[in-house]
Amino acid sequence: MQLKLYDTLTREKRVFEPIDPKRVRMYVCGPTVYDFAHIGNARPVIVFDVLFRLLRHLYGEQHVTYVRNITDVDDKINARAAERGISIRELTEDTYKNFKDDVAALGCLEPTVEPRATEHIEEMKTLIDRLVASGHAYVAEDHVLFSVPSMQDYGRLSKRPLDDMIAGARVEVAPYKKDAMDFVLWKPSKPGEPSWPSPAGIAAEGRPGWHIECSAMSWKHLGETFDIHGGGIDLVFPHHENEIAQSRCAFHTGTMANYWMHNGFLQVEGEKMSKSLGNFVTIRESLERWPGTVLRFQMLKTHYRQPIDWTRKSTETAALELGVFENFTQFVGDRPGELPNELIDALADDLNTPLAISVLHKLAEECRKSGDPWSKAACDLKASCKFLELDLSNVSHRKIYERQHGKIDEDKIKRLVDARAVARTKRDWKESDRIRDELAAMGVVLKDSKDGTTWEIAR
RNA sequence: GGCCACGUGGCGGAGUGGUUACGCACCGGUCUGCAAAACCGGGUACGCCGGUUCAAUUCCGGCCGUGGCCUCCA
Structure with a gap:
């Protein structure tokens, strides 16, 4: 038996060969904690939990390190906290707790490490300084931007040749960007937003861009190059593409992760899940039923x-x-x-x-x-x-029924079953069937056998 | 507009260049007062059009359809 994994980078299934079988390393992009996780968020969590378990089975529990980050600095978080009139810390803590409970209910093991973005600001700044020093990033109007043209084979993961992207881009290009494709590593914070002392000699305080956190956290916990990087297929571009650019250019390596795995998307009742359609299914409400x-x-x-x-x-x-x-x-x-x-x-x-x-x-x-x-x-x-x-x-069936309809009245059912047994001994089929119908209306089905009648909840 | 997936029987869903996926549903039977449950048995498939091949659902090309990314997103 050998493990084979589909690698998005090469678009083929390949035999999995860990860099170090004594320390198999996997990084998966985790949630941005600003709201209840939905069923689409649950997919990568479950999928990579299965992979985690399989890797532990194959290489030994002590020999697999699974890192799944918590993104706790983000515009959506800022907005939601302001909306609810609570602190950012309160919001992210609360949301994280809910997430943790939800995925535990889905049978997922906790990752080996669950790092938070806000606890890795120093690593991010180190990476940013390195990128600036090596000419892969530059400072403009208190931002630090990654220079996409500085990386020759940018776009390999998503198979996007640079020229095409520029031609098809419908993004409004910020004036301080040297190239339309350049992306933010660090940006200045507006008043009221979380902020930290900036890297690259910028005087104003600021906060990290979205992609740099994963480069920083995977580096800290898994090293410059590791085995598996996973996430939803929507993250291929730009998130993972940019992670690759940051990490590879910061460490001067050809590889960030050897296998890039992406789970497919999910629709709900044939439609895209969206707030406007009102078909957002949270894990939390699914677990109620x-x-x-x-x-x-x-x-x-x-x-x-x-x-x-x-x-x-x-x-x-x-x-x-x-x-x-x-x-x-x-x-x-x-x-x-x-x-x-x-x-x-x-x-x-x-x-x-x-x-x-x-x-x-x-x-x-x-x-x-x-x-x-x-x-x-x-x-x-x-x-x-x-x-x-x-x-x-x-x-x-019974437990699910009770979860959805409340506890069943066992005594009442027993009385009816007994009454029916009496009717049956009298061969009063009319009364017997009437009682059976009554029970059926309560969701109870009967099974007559030589040893008497048993009942259960209808499927 | 650019790029990337996907399209299998009533439904869900694997897989394969030639031989049963599997499950749910359905149909028939056994059992039963009649049922139900259970058990036994059963059928139907590979979007469309071409091409390659002795042979294609499986490979290649085109078309149609669905979805995704290109902007926050699992």
Whole structure:
């Protein structure tokens, strides 16, 4: 088995070879903490959590370092804090806490390091000074700008030849830029905005541009060159392109990260998720209706590079499938299980989670055939679900029903079931069916067997 | 306008130059007072038009459609 990952830079699947197998290093762009995270934000978090787990499995838990940053300095943050009349620190702390809770509910491990932009201002300034010193950046009107023409092969990641970009650009070019493509490394702060002493000999205080933080934080925690850099596909340009430019030019290396991985975008009910359409789905509100496992599973049912149409129906189907797994594994307890090779192979093939899930279904099929609640297949299924962190403890129809409709009245159901049993012994089918209909209206379905009647919540 | 993806059966969704993905739904059966659940069995696919090939859903070209990036964005 060998791990293969699709690399956006080379546009091909390549065998993964870590720089140092004793210290595999991955950096993923994390949230800007100004509002509840939405289901689209959840995608990279879940996808790279699976990769993190796989890497830990392959290289050992102690040998993988996963860095996911927190962006806590940003215009949107400033605006939102002012809007809510709270301090920036309050807003970012509060939002970060919510994010942390949300992704924990989605079954994601905490990254090894979760660095904050505001705690890496010194590293950013160091990088900026280096870039200025080496002629890759310049100062203009208290800004520091990266000089894109100073880097020969700028645009390789996004496959954007410089000429084309300039021709197609619809950005208004700031007058102090030497070149239309140059981007901000540092900018002066307006009154009331967060500010720090500036680099590059600028007297006025300022704050960092967006891209420099990731170059600084990945450098600090992973070094000049590392193994994997991930994020949403929308970050390819300009964010990752600019990170590459900053890091490579600051360190005079040809490579920032050896594998660039990008997850696909997500739509909601066939439409782009946007505030104007009012179809923003936050993780928080989804978790009110569904266990995190269902959302995680729904996400993993699609390969990470494919687009996902996030629909109510697919959430329901995901819950249904997990209910089957729960059913077959409910008696396993602590019995150990093995991970099928096919499961690991599927994941090792560029994180083919849909194929991995088909392995789970095959195990479920074996459980069905064996008829033994403690079968090896059941143990393996449980272990496999655990490996993907599919927590089955909250996915039964009943638990989901209660989450959505409140606690069910068990005593009332029992009374009705008993009344129906009496009617049935009298062969009073009319009354018996009437009671069954009444229960059905409450979402309860009955199962008659030789040993009596059991009930459960309808799917 | 420039660049980049994607288009598989009713739905979701892998994959492959020739042989069953898988799941959900659906249909038939067993069971049942009738049901339900469960179990057994079943069918349907590869956007359109060309090309390459003994053979294409799979490779190449064109077209159409959808989405993304080029501005904050996962």
